[in-house]
Amino acid sequence: MNLTENQLSEFRDNGYLVIKQLAPLAVCERMLAVTQQQLQVPVPPLEYEADVGYPGAPSSLEAPGGATIRRLRGAYHRDAWFRKWAEDRDQIAKLRQLLGEPVCLSLAHHNCIMTKHPAFGTATGWHRDIRYWSFKRPDLVCVWLALGPETAANGGLKFIPGSHRLHVQPAQLDALDFLRPDLPENLALFAQGRPIDLDRGDVVFFHSGLFHAAGRNTTATVKTSVAFAYHGVGNMPIADSRSAAVGDILLGP
Numbered sequence: 001m002n003l004t005e006n007q008l009s010e011f012r013d014n015g016y017l018v019i020k021q022l023a024p025l026a027v028c029e030r031m032l033a034v035t036q037q038q039l040q041v042p043v044p045p046l047e048y049e050a051d052v053g054y055p056g057a058p059s060s061l062e063a064p065g066g067a068t069i070r071r072l073r074g075a076y077h078r079d080a081w082f083r084k085w086a087e088d089r090d091q092i093a094k095l096r097q098l099l100g101e102p103v104c105l106s107l108a109h110h111n112c113i114m115t116k117h118p119a120f121g122t123a124t125g126w127h128r129d130i131r132y133w134s135f136k137r138p139d140l141v142c143v144w145l146a147l148g149p150e151t152a153a154n155g156g157l158k159f160i161p162g163s164h165r166l167h168v169q170p171a172q173l174d175a176l177d178f179l180r181p182d183l184p185e186n187l188a189l190f191a192q193g194r195p196i197d198l199d200r201g202d203v204v205f206f207h208s209g210l211f212h213a214a215g216r217n218t219t220a221t222v223k224t225s226v227a228f229a230y231h232g233v234g235n236m237p238i239a240d241s242r243s244a245a246v247g248d249i250l251l252g253p
């Protein structure tokens with residue numbers, strides 16, 4: 001099913017679009033089962049809470065909670081269920097509409113299963129994903145799939161609608177390109193943040209320029225999401241950058 005004109009203008013205006021129940025529940029259950037099994041082993045490559053470097057994160061692997069797994073990286077190569085999801089034709093057709101050109105999957109960014117654990121899942125400050133990336137244009141789309149419920153209570157995403165178009169001054173950002181929480185103009189932006197509640201199988205498409213954040217997980221259950229990032233074929237990574245290092249997969253159409 002193609003995106004409607006209303007959905008396209010919602011994405012253009014807000015910088016994000018939620019589609020309920022886009023991924024079949026059975027597929028989500030398979031991905032969740034693979035995730036739980038790979039968390040148990042655990043199967044590398046992994047990112048730990050000690051690696052994120054955010055305020056409040058454990059300072060080392062040895063610190064309490066430091067070895068809690070934050071991301072199972074390289075989702076695309078972990079299991080066929082993730083590859084099938086990343087390449088799902090219906091999803092790629094929607095991305096084609098959003099990006100306006102044939103679609104590539106970036107293997108360098110996101111391409112991961114995010115796990116936010118009770119107690120040690122660190123909150124993420126307000127940022128734009130483009131801070132991770134070096135592309136010709138700051139114009140990528142993240143596809144975030146909830147494998148279980150996501151709410152403010154378990155550290156779900158919050159978005160500032162329309163902020164993908166916002167011009168911020170360099171002084172509003174800290175050294176890691178997060179909006180500084182000590183500036184009144186940023187606090188006014190934070191107040192515009194909206195929690196995005198998701199259920200298993202819901203997907204949110206969001207622009208790489210959209211400011212977003214997420215809290216801690218105050219529940220007793222791990223929150224699990226799958227995130228892949230896509231760009232247009234005319235918007236390739238800058239040569240020799242980290243974005244170019246791992247490669248891209250042309251998905252068409």
Ligand SMILES: O=C(O)CCC(=O)C(=O)O
Pocket residue numbers: 114116122123124129155212213214215
């Ligand atoms: O789940 C979170 O804490 C935020 C994830 C996120 O925004 C990111 O990794 O870019």
